[in-house]
Amino acid sequence: MSTNSLRIAVIGGGIAGTAVANALKVRGIRADVYEQASEFAEVGAGIGLRPPSVNCFKKWDLYEALEKVTSRSDLMEIIQGDDQVLIRETWPVLTEDKTDAYARLIHRADVLDTLIAGVPEDQLHLNHRLTEIIDHGMYSEVKFANGNKIEADIVIAADGIRSPIRGQVLGQHEPVYSGYLAHRVLIPFEAALGMASEENILRIYVDGDNSFYLLPLENRNQVSVDITVPGEFAWRPELTKEEIMESIKGFGPTLQKIVENIKLEDIVSRPLCDLEPISKWSTKTITLIGDAAHAMLHNQGQGANMAIQDAEVLAEAISEAAAGTITVAQSLQKYEEQRKPITKLYQELSRLFPTDQAETAFPEKAHF
Numbered sequence: 370m371s372t373n374s375l376r377i378a379v380i381g382g383g384i385a386g387t388a389v390a391n392a393l394k395v396r397g398i399r400a401d402v403y404e405q406a407s408e409f410a411e412v413g414a415g416i417g418l419r420p421p422s423v424n425c426f427k428k429w430d431l432y433e434a435l436e437k438v439t440s441r442s443d444l445m446e447i448i449q450g451d452d453q454v455l456i457r458e459t460w461p462v463l464t465e466d467k468t469d470a471y472a473r474l475i476h477r478a479d480v481l482d483t484l485i486a487g488v489p490e491d492q493l494h495l496n497h498r499l500t501e502i503i504d505h506g507m508y509s510e511v512k513f514a515n516g517n518k519i520e521a522d523i524v525i526a527a528d529g530i531r532s533p534i535r536g537q538v539l540g541q542h543e544p545v546y547s548g549y550l551a552h553r554v555l556i557p558f559e560a561a562l563g564m565a566s567e568e569n570i571l572r573i574y575v576d577g578d579n580s581f582y583l584l585p586l587e588n589r590n591q592v593s594v595d596i597t598v599p600g601e602f603a604w605r606p607e608l609t610k611e612e613i614m615e616s617i618k619g620f621g622p623t624l625q626k627i628v629e630n631i632k633l634e635d636i637v638s639r640p641l642c643d644l645e646p647i648s649k650w651s652t653k654t655i656t657l658i659g660d661a662a663h664a665m666l667h668n669q670g671q672g673a674n675m676a677i678q679d680a681e682v683l684a685e686a687i688s689e690a691a692a693g694t695i696t697v698a699q700s701l702q703k704y705e706e707q708r709k710p711i712t713k714l715y716q717e718l719s720r721l722f723p724t725d726q727a728e729t730a731f732p733e734k735a736h737f
């Protein structure tokens with residue numbers, strides 16, 4: 370089969386969907402991305418991109434664009450109270466390129482914008498909410514709420530933790546609630562009252578296993594705040610400022626002051642959910658990627674990293690199918706077999722909350 374003859378539909382225009390479109394593009398393969406929303410947007414929060422993910426941006430000719438919106442970070446700290454540093458640790462390298470050992474701190478929206486800029490406009494389709502997928506064995510039919518229908522030789526389900534495709538084709542796998550809510554907000558650097566690092570260190574303040582992340586975003590002169598505390602499940606929790614203040618009373622006075630100064634309407638609260646590892650990601654023509662395949666808690670900061678690294682492996686496997694050396698079904702199996710062990714490991718490790726009892730900020734180090 371020639372490179373251009375495979376019809377590839379990616380459902381979901383988040384980090385996973387746009388990453389795989391880029392990874393296929395550099396291999397000369399077109400993929401159309403269908404996103405339900407009327408614009409591409411990410412919840413405001415900072416993340417740490419790890420060296421193997423940065424390496425993917427290099428392969429996709431997006432490294433320069435990425436570097437403009439990131440800052441390099443050497444270290445992570447776990448701190449108790451206002452200033453007792455319990456752990457100060459370098460980010461694990463986990464890549465062959467030892468000269469590029471830094472994590473890159475970046476806002477999720479800047480990751481997404483960088484990826485979208487790499488995809489030709491005529492491949493991006495907004496206002497396309499998948500309502501039904503019919504797996505015909507050798508191809509699939511996809512129906513959208515706007516009345517459009519498409520057929521594809523490969524459907525890549527990049528439709529997030531509640532993936533409707535996974536539900537329709539691979540069985541129900543309900544998200545698991547961790548018992549924790551995350552309250553997230555971006556604040557100006559000065560509003561962190563000296564608690565955020567000027568050296569781009571990700572700081573996690575702990576109170577037992579409740580945590581308060583301060584992740585500096587140098588290029589924006591902002592700090593991404595993430596407060597993870599126990600709370601009652603709701604997809605869109607609505608808390609009062611008093612309830613949030615009550616839940617953080619174990620943290621030091623300066624951290625409490627930071628929150629006191631934040632307007633309630635600027636805080637985005639979400640339940641922290643993940644999936645149990647799923648044994649089967651693919652049919653002969655449909656496969657899962659990113660959170661749809663292996664949503665994990667944010668404790669190891671690996672969800673977006675895994676989505677990006679999935680994209681590279683999947684695109685490489687599909688390129689072999691496009692070249693005719695293996696079948697489409699074999700390519701999806703190859704991808705799944707390669708990615709499942711590492712994503713399962715991170716799903717498990719991500720259930721460990723950073724705590725004042727932790728011996729390392731990176732329990733993954735013991736496994737590589």
Ligand SMILES: Cc1cc2nc3c(=O)[nH]c(=O)nc-3n(C[C@H](O)[C@H](O)[C@H](O)COP(=O)(O)OP(=O)(O)OC[C@H]3O[C@@H](n4cnc5c(N)ncnc54)[C@H](O)[C@@H]3O)c2cc1C
Nearest residue numbers: 381383384385405414416499529659660670671672673674
């Ligand atoms: C605040 C926060 C902090 C995080 N911190 C980190 C970190 O430090 N490091 C890290 O690596 N990861 C982190 N993560 C996790 C990471 O952001 C996610 O794992 C990653 O964004 C998942 O991307 P995705 O594209 O698979 O899913 P999503 O981002 O959920 O995208 C799914 C897309 O599919 C679309 N969609 C859904 N249903 C349909 C449908 N029926 N039809 C069409 N489109 C549909 C949605 O609108 C959405 O755009 C964090 C997450 C959050 C929320």
